[in-house]
């Protein structure tokens with residue numbers, strides 16, 4: 001199957017690298033990017049074909065088109081394809097943009113394109129360690145879902161949602177989530193510095209604690225709550241720390257943060273999708 005990427009930036013590069021590692025043929029991948037340097041870089045690095053403008057919709061028939069330009073570039077980038085696609089599976093990784101808007105921009109007057117999958121990856125996708133929330137429009141069959149899944153699996157793990165609106169919640173949890181974790185690492189690092197560690201040691205302690213705890217949680221059959229209880233002896237040091245965090249309203253603050261991100265994601269979807 002031929003796969004065309006519209007946009008050959010950071011995210012497309014990460015996906016293409018992961019796809020080639022997983023056995024996709026470089027010759028089956030075409031990248032469309034207006035930037036000559038991006039085209040040359042992708043061709044040199046992965047051996048994929050690259051062009052400045054999309055092929056005609058007929059050339060993409062039976063294949064998949066991955067939309068990987070910035071949300072604010074999308075409407076212009078899709079204009080040459082409007083009304084030319086038939087059964088091409090379209091997979092958008094653009095944050096916030098809704099399928100109704102993409103389908104309208106890709107379709108003909110009164111006949112939107114309907115074979116659409118929308119994905120919300122996160123930045124660890126850049127090293128193949130992301131998690132992507134995915135939603136398929138009703139016009140996508142099982143084979144289409146499988147194709148989208150194989151492409152996005154190159155960026156890490158995936159979960160399907162059965163309602164497009166839930167992708168705003170995915171944005172709040174995992175899309176923006178790496179920023180919460182970086183913020184946590186920064187705070188732990190600052191605490192280590194305050195206790196007299198040098199900068200390198202403080203960073204090592206903070207990053208390796210998060211990495212190790214996440215790997216332990218991923219490898220364990222126990223839920224995170226049980227793992228937490230195992231390291232919290234009654235009257236001990238961890239119990240004192242957790243009591244301090246609870247008093248500061250830590251858990252509630254994170255729940256509010258996710259809600260704020262999801263609400264902003266909804267607003268951005270409306271803004272980006274305007275004609």
Ligand SMILES: NC(=O)c1ccc[n+]([C@@H]2O[C@H](COP(=O)([O-])OP(=O)(O)OC[C@H]3O[C@@H](n4cnc5c(N)ncnc54)[C@H](OP(=O)(O)O)[C@@H]3O)[C@@H](O)[C@H]2O)c1
Nearest residue numbers: 007008009010011033034068069070071077094095121123
């Ligand atoms: N980076 C992430 O971790 C991440 C996470 C979640 C979702 N996403 C989504 O992934 C998408 C891509 O993000 P990115 O970080 O990879 O962006 P990026 O690095 O800016 O890549 C986009 C590329 O598309 C090119 N482009 C712009 N207009 C075009 C057009 N009309 N036709 C063809 N190519 C065009 C851009 O060229 P110029 O640079 O010359 O404009 C750029 O090379 C975004 O929609 C973003 O919301 C990214």
